[in-house]
Amino acid sequence: ETGVTQTPRHLVMGMTNKKSLKCEQHLGHNAMYWYKQSAKKPLELMFVYNFKEQTENNSVPSRFSPECPNSSHLFLHLHTLQPEDSALYLCASSQGDRDQETQYFGPGTRLLVL
Amino acid sequence: AQKITQTQPGMFVQEKEAVTLDCTYDTSDPSYGLFWYKQPSSGEMIFLIYQGSYDQQNATEGRYSLNFQKARKSANLVISASQLGDSAMYFCAMREGANYGQNFVFGPGTRLSVLP
Numbered sequence: 001e002t003g004v005t006q007t008p009r010h011l012v013m014g015m016t017n018k019k020s021l022k023c024e025q026h027l028g029h030n031a032m033y034w035y036k037q038s039a040k041k042p043l044e045l046m047f048v049y050n051f052k053e054q055t056e057n058n059s060v061p062s063r064f065s066p067e068c069p070n071s072s073h074l075f076l077h078l079h080t081l082q083p084e085d086s087a088l089y090l091c092a093s094s095q096g097d098r099d100q101e102t103q104y105f106g107p108g109t110r111l112l113v114l
Numbered sequence: 115a116q117k118i119t120q121t122q123p124g125m126f127v128q129e130k131e132a133v134t135l136d137c138t139y140d141t142s143d144p145s146y147g148l149f150w151y152k153q154p155s156s157g158e159m160i161f162l163i164y165q166g167s168y169d170q171q172n173a174t175e176g177r178y179s180l181n182f183q184k185a186r187k188s189a190n191l192v193i194s195a196s197q198l199g200d201s202a203m204y205f206c207a208m209r210e211g212a213n214y215g216q217n218f219v220f221g222p223g224t225r226l227s228v229l230p
Contacts, residue, residue, distance in 0.1 A: 029131040033218075042118075043159075043205070089156050101209060102149065103218065105159035 003027050004106035012112045013081065021109050022077040023091030030072040030096030032064060033103065039090040049074060050096050081113045082086050115197070117141065118206050118221035125226050127196045134181070135191040135224045139205030146210050148189040150180065153203040162204075165189055193226075201228045 004025045013019050025032060034046040048056035049068040063085075065077040074091055088110050093105040119138045127133035139148065150162040150175055165173045165180045173180040208225040223226040 043224050045218060047169075089157060090157075092159070101147070102161055102164055104161060105151070108157040110157065 003104050004091060004093055006089075006106035006109050008109060009107060010110045010112075011020075012114065013078070014114050015081060015083070017081075018077070018079040020078065021089055021091075021111075023106055024072040025074075025091075025093035025104075025106075027073055027093055027104060029093040030071050031093040031094045031101075031103075032068060032071070033094075034074065034076050035092065036091040036092075037090060037108070039087075041089070078111075081111075083113050086111055086113045116202065116221075117210075117219045118208055120221040120224050122224045123222075125224055126149055126227050126229055127193075129198060129227065130195055132192060132194045133196055133208050133226065135193070135206075137189045137191065137221060139189060139206070139208050141187075141208065141210050143165050143210045144209055148182070149207040149209070150178070150189075150191045151205045151207060151220075152200075153184070153205060155202070159205070163191070163193045198228050198230060201226060 007022045011019060026027045031050040033048050036044045036046055041083060045058050046060045047054060047066040052068050052071060063080050065074040088108045091106045094101045094103045117140050121136055146167045152160045152162055161177045163173050163180050164177045165182045172182050174190045177194045179192045181192055187210060189206060202223050203223045205223045209218045
C-alpha cells in the first residue's frame, strides 16, 4: 500500500451535488492536510489537522467541509460547489513533529464542477 | 510579497546534462525548512529533498542536490545527469518557524522539459 492514497482520482459533479473526497495515509503520521491546486496558481493550503484536531482553516468557503475521524483518514465533503472550484485536490500527511515535517502527498483528485 | 519565488516558468535541458532550478525565499524567521517537490503530469507531488536553515552542508539525495546560499536566501535545486523521466513541474516550498504544517508555502513552480 502506497504512503498516501486518495479516492476518487477523478470526479465530475454538478453544482447541486454532494460528494466526498477521501484520503488515507499509511505512514503513521499525525498531521494531515488538504491543498487545492488550480491551473496557473500555486498550491493553496486549505485545512490542517494534527492529532485529529483542526488547526488551520485558510478562509475556505463553507461549501468545503473537512472531517478527520482519526489520524489516518481525512475527508473533504463537497456541496453546492461552483465551477471555479474545479481543481486538483491534494492530500498530504506529515509526522506532526516539528523536526520531522516533510509532507508526503497523495496522487490527488481531479475535480470538475459543471 | 511572495514568500517563494521561482523565476523560471519553464526550462529545457538535454538528456544527461545537469540543470539548475532557481528558488529564492523570503523569511525573517531564523528557523525554517526548504523543500523541493516534483509533480509529473499524473498530479502526484513527490518529495525530493529537504534543507534545514541550520544545516551546515548542502543536502543531497541521489541525483538531486540543493545549493543552499543562506545569505542570498536562495535554495536552488541541481539535477545531475538529467533523464527523460525528470520532465515535470518542480516546486520549491518553505516551512517557516518550528511548527508543522502552518506557514508551509509553495512557489509557482518551474516546468522542466528534458530533451532526448
